[in-house]
Amino acid sequence: ESVRFGPFTFDCERGELLREGEPVHLSERERQVMQLLAKTPGEPVSREALANAGTSDPALAANERTIDVQMNRLRRKIENDSAQPRYLQTARGAGYRLVVDR
Secondary structure (H helix, E strand, O other): OEEEEOOEEEEOOOOEEEEOOEEEOOOHHHHHHHHHHHHOOOOOEOHHHHHHOOOOOHHHOOOHHHHHHHHHHHHHHHOOOOOOOOOEEEEOOOEEEEOOOO
16 A cells, blocks of 8 residues: 655555655665554544554653654655655654545
8 A cells, every 4th residue: 555645656555655656765664663653644643652662561662742843854855845744744743644635
């Protein structure tokens, strides 16, 4: 399954992000965050859930501030203006959401 947003397509199974058919390099952590966001497009995903993505061991989970840093890095790769994101939006008090094309 894949989701589309603007010029991007994210393949959830492969964890591959394409911009107009060209691959966009993602770190493993960015890939995990995108996979979690893409599973529930348009719905907020908590910072805690994003911090725990990819690990079942709470000791290995990222802290919530680390997630903010990861989201900023992803926004620089995806958004035209990372200060006013269109696709990777902050859901105040809830976390982050991926806004996709319908």
